[in-house]
Amino acid sequence: MISKRVGVVESIVDQNEGLDDIRVSINGDIQRAYNYSKMTGKINVGDEVVLNTTAVELSLGTGGYHFVITNLNNLESDLTQGGHIMKLRYTPFQVKVDSVEEQESIYHDKIEKFKSLDDMPVVVGTLHSMLTPFVASYKKNNPNKKLVYIMTDGAALPIYLSKNVYTLKSKGLIDSTITIGSAFGGDHECINIYTALITAKEILNADCVFVSMGPGIAGTGTKYGFTGIEQGPILDAVYKLGGNPIAIPRVSFADKRDRHVGISHHSITVFKDIVNVKVNIPITNYQDEKINVVKSQIEKNKLENKHNITIIDNKNTKLDLDYFGLKVRSMGRNYEQDKEFFEAASTAAYYLMEVCDVNRRENY
Incomplete structure (x- = not known):
């Protein structure tokens, strides 16, 4: 099962290609979270986000961060171009990719x-x-x-x-x-x-x-x-x-x-x-x-x-x-x-x- 919470982005600590290291306020408590910008869109301070908090609540070492599920202030993403192969298939997060093996692939x-x-x-x-x-x-x-x-x-x-x-x-x-x-x-x-x-x-x-x-x-x-x-x-x-x-x-x-x-x-x-x-x-x-x-x-x-x-x-x-x-x-x-x-x-x-x-x- 997934534990979900709503938080507000307080700061953006670091950003690189595809990953934002952010701090979110959940009921006034500042906690760390990751946003995959290509999946869940660009993020800004003040945005309201839905977070997967499961691993942190279980105190897990693997996957032990909050992850942004949805940015309620930006519902767009970059993983929308080309391809017919789905990854994370049959989940709410399935994404479309250009696979090398596809019939339409130049390779x-x-x-x-x-x-x-x-x-x-x-x-x-x-x-x-x-x-x-x-x-x-x-x-x-x-x-x-x-x-x-x-x-x-x-x-x-x-x-x-x-x-x-x-x-x-x-x-x-x-x-x-x-x-x-x-x-x-x-x-x-x-x-x-x-x-x-x-x-x-x-x-x-x-x-x-x-x-x-x-x-x-x-x-x-x-x-x-x-x-x-x-x-x-x-x-x-x-x-x-x-x-x-x-x-x-x-x-x-x-x-x-x-x-x-x-x-x-x-x-x-x-x-x-x-x-x-x-x-x-x-x-x-x-x-x-x-x-x-x-x-x-x-x-x-x-x-x-x-x-x-x-x-x-x-x-x-x-x-x-x-x-x-x-x-x-x-x-x-x-x-x-x-x-x-x-x-x-x-x-x-x-x-x-x-x-x-x-x-x-x-x-x-």
């Missing part, structure tokens, strides 16, 4: 004629916070290569919510974005991961693709009950289409939950039980006992029998982030508080250079 024939990804590297993460460290390290060392980000619908659906994507695109570090499933707002819209990968190669001429959900992740503490389990089917899709599947493991030594210490049980579940094909898993050569913990988990779960495990020396993550003036945070922790998590994503970029690029050159 339709390219999608139809696709044959193979030709070993294009596709790096698949789970948390959205893996995106920035990977991009920083990849673009620092490959400034002229095209990097495409595919955002799944495993968490946030409007790409506008991601301030990371906005920052990385503004700095020219992400060349193009694709949103799939019920996610929307990317430079290109696709129905599923298969056509998104084809779009990245055939239409956007990507040198590398990064795939992950948007901000937010749902987890239940059960073996299979987390949205990051999508990593497995995505890696399968990459392999099926002839790409090079590379998986970022979720690693942390700062998380207080035992199931997420070292390699998270999320990653172990995906690598051991969900993904059906052999994939490449870069592992950072952590210092001291930390690397021993990770190696023990790999051995205990026999991951080296199923996948290509490669230990990579990487001490450049912070340098790469600082080079572009980027800050990172995951689960409320910054780089200094959880560096192994961010290093795992960055290391995937170094794996591409040290292993994948070398192999490709040798095969030509």
